[in-house]
Amino acid sequence: NAGVMQNPRHLVRRRGQEARLRCSPMKGHSHVYWYRQLPEEGLKFMVYLQKENIIDESGMPKERFSAEFPKEGPSILRIQQVVRGDSAAYFCASSIPGFQETQYFGPGTRLLVL
Amino acid sequence: DQQVKQNSPSLSVQEGRISILNCDYTNSMFDYFLWYKKYPAEGPTFLISISSIKDKNEDGRFTVFLNKSAKHLSLHIVPSQPGDSAVYFCAASASRLTFGEGTQLTVNP
Numbered sequence: 032n033a034g035v036m037q038n039p040r041h042l043v044r045r046r047g048q049e050a051r052l053r054c055s056p057m058k059g060h061s062h063v064y065w066y067r068q069l070p071e072e073g074l075k076f077m078v079y080l081q082k083e084n085i086i087d088e089s090g091m092p093k094e095r096f097s098a099e100f101p102k103e104g105p106s107i108l109r110i111q112q113v114v115r116g117d118s119a120a121y122f123c124a125s126s127i128p129g130f131q132e133t134q135y136f137g138p139g140t141r142l143l144v145l
Numbered sequence: 146d147q148q149v150k151q152n153s154p155s156l157s158v159q160e161g162r163i164s165i166l167n168c169d170y171t172n173s174m175f176d177y178f179l180w181y182k183k184y185p186a187e188g189p190t191f192l193i194s195i196s197s198i199k200d201k202n203e204d205g206r207f208t209v210f211l212n213k214s215a216k217h218l219s220l221h222i223v224p225s226q227p228g229d230s231a232v233y234f235c236a237a238s239a240s241r242l243t244f245g246e247g248t249q250l251t252v253n254p
Contacts, residue, residue: 136188
């Protein structure tokens with residue numbers, strides 16, 4: 032009974048490189064959410080996706096960040112041309128349709144930009 | 146604009162006593178509230194929730210209270226145990242979850 036899986040758990044990138052973070056939701060969950068936690072802060076909503084559809088991306092920075100949840104495979108959060116300020120923990124959560132209030136979180140990916 | 150606020154960054158209690166974690170919110174559109182617990186290097190774990198139509202929900206040692214007029218909710222843990230030591234986040238939902246900054250709870254043996 033696997034929970035939400037995220038990989039990699041840790042990712043180190045140099046400024047200007049691309050970061051790709053993957054999230055596999057819990058079995059039976061078709062809704063995925065991405066959050067970012069900066070040091071000493073709470074989790075901030077970034078984007079809400081269903082399969083092949085972005086439902087709400089109001090928390091995503093306008094540039095360099097994109098997310099997808101294809102029909103097959105994990106959800107991907109992509110950060111292009113990373114900067115030091117992108118260093119954070121990125122958490123993915125999933126839920127079943129109609130129960131989006133109760134989200135189950137993955138262990139997170141800790142991104143460090145050098 | 147911090148719509149969900151946890152004013153105490155940390156709380157320390159003795160084992161066996163009650164822990165009370167507080168959370169305030171500003172958005173009257175929130176209709177569902179949750180508490181999550183987070184250990185270092187792990188993701189948040191759902192703990193307990195409450196709908197806006199209720200004022201109390203209890204699950205074992207954990208009770209959440211909601212005061213809608215004051216836009217305030219609290220989580221009571223009794224009796225507190227050392228394993229409860231973690232960061233506790235409150236979250237509120239309208240169409241998406243908005244989290245507070247978290248409170249580090251330390252339960253001393």
